[in-house]
Amino acid sequence: MKKRTKHLMAAVCAGALLLAGCGKHDETLKIFCWSEYIPQEVIDRFTEETGIPVAVENFASNEEMLAKLLAGGGDYDLIQPSEYAVQALMRENLLHRLDDKRIPNLKNIAPEFRSMPFDPGNRFSIPWLAGFVGIVYNAETVTRPIVGFADVFSPEHAGRIIVVDDPREIVTWALTTAGIPINDVSDENLATITPLLQDWLAKVKIYDSDSPKTALATGDADLGVVWSGEAALLFDENPKFQWVMPAEGVHMFVDNLAIPKTARHKDKAEEFMNFILRPDISKMISDEFPYYNPNAEARRLLSEEQLNNPASYPPGFDVTTAELFGDIGEQASKVDELITTIKLQ
């Protein structure tokens, strides 16, 4: 295309965008995903191989994704919900049933991830990456042996702890410690764990969900409860950052790709799903984001070093024993209020 025509088209498109929303007939695949979760390389490669242009928009939490999706502004073709968001969207009949024939690479996924309770048989979603919420500590400065949450929140660690800024997560650790099922967030159970949370959170120095590794790397925190991928990056940088699966119980999250009912390009979205399930592509994702890869074929391609990172692939841990989040609906607001109130104490 001549340069001038290109400019003209861009101008016309911009004008149309202002008037009626450009792109009603365009071929772009619109992906709505977590920030820092899909390597740019993977997207470029997809466009290169298929000729399908991709537009990416980011969110920072499942709730933000749900809010924008349900407000109906985005025309997203692919979304990246975690397990409980998949469950909620399926319940509301808001996801497209996937066409197995168009996603043959689903066979690469390890059997335990083909039968996850939120979507058995992957009828509505395919797994992207999974991860754990566990403990990371700096072995040079933390002397006490760390086995579980009780050790993390011991008095000697007051003012040295970083945790993810996620009320649901924080509440989950207390529920596990109290022996309550993690999806049972009734008012009574929240009241039961309140004293424990008050004790714990008084010792926390930093809340950060986006990049908890930063404060640990700079020495502003010595230990914390963080996402496994963050801990894996710290371990790669310096093995003094040790990873511990909490003795009280382990929560696993599974992030997925799914196609909302409002998608304009269902077939292209399925093509993208099939593409990222290819072992070589899935390896590219693992190289950049060292979470647990549910793609068994891709795991074969990973290096010894990657597979031996205890935060990515906790040795001897059976993922089917991990607990998963279920959707808690309106209680999310109560959980948020509880943690906000305790932070103020």
Next chain:
Amino acid sequence: MAVPAAATPPATGPLLPRRAGLGAWFFLTPMLGWLLLFVIVPAVMLVVVSFSERDSLGRIVYSFTFENYLRAFDWTWLRILGISIWYAFLTTAICLVLGYPVAYFIGRSNDRLRTLLLLLVMIPFWTSFLIRTYAWISILSSQGLLNAALLGLGLTTAPIGFMYTPFAVVLGLVYNFLPFMILPIYTSVEKLDNSLIEAAYDLGARPTRVFLQVVLPLTRPGIVAGVLLVFVPAIAMFAITTLMGGGTNPTIGEVIHNQFTRARNQPFGAALGVLLMVVFIFSLWIGTRQRRGYDE
């Protein structure tokens, strides 16, 4: 939002406003359209949503309930609002104390130096405030530049925890808002009539008295504008407070942000937003009264 209200002097004197002609309306239309679309409509939407309910996925269910407001008047949220106002007040006071001498110096210096100094005040705006805040993190962290310098000079034996404290929050806020204090005061200082200051000296006033009775009243419009431009946005600021404070002291901006995202409670977030809007309107009202007092 603060700018037009603060910058428009209230109508005074016997001059009757002339009726706007067609031409004037033509040029005003974009501005009015902008105000309607991005100020009036969102504010109305916020009020409507604040009386609504939501379902389990966080979708808004339009109804009429006072529940969100009843909940908003809980001690937890009022305390958070109080803390945010306190941070904003501290920020404003420090910006005023630091900014006034700077603005005065710039306003009274010669043309060449003035251009250079104004440029220096503006340069930070060329970079996103988030990036500048991250820069502060690398300066203040335990293994950051400041601690490295202190340790190197032997002024301290162990790193000092500057980051993730209320000190860091106020520092971040002051750093980001200081230019908004300097610039309006500078415009007032620049307009200062030198002959009035000379007259005061001729009449025997000492420097302190000249400053308090002549300079300060004459630069009051700039001070009021600067205070409003810092105080109002500082109350609702959340990115800086979260990044620098480590999230241990929630601010009202952060709490409202959370209602719209992870708490799945937009109506409650809207109710808190309306309360915040009331605080803004009140601050602006006090600000305008201050200016009116000056004009009379």
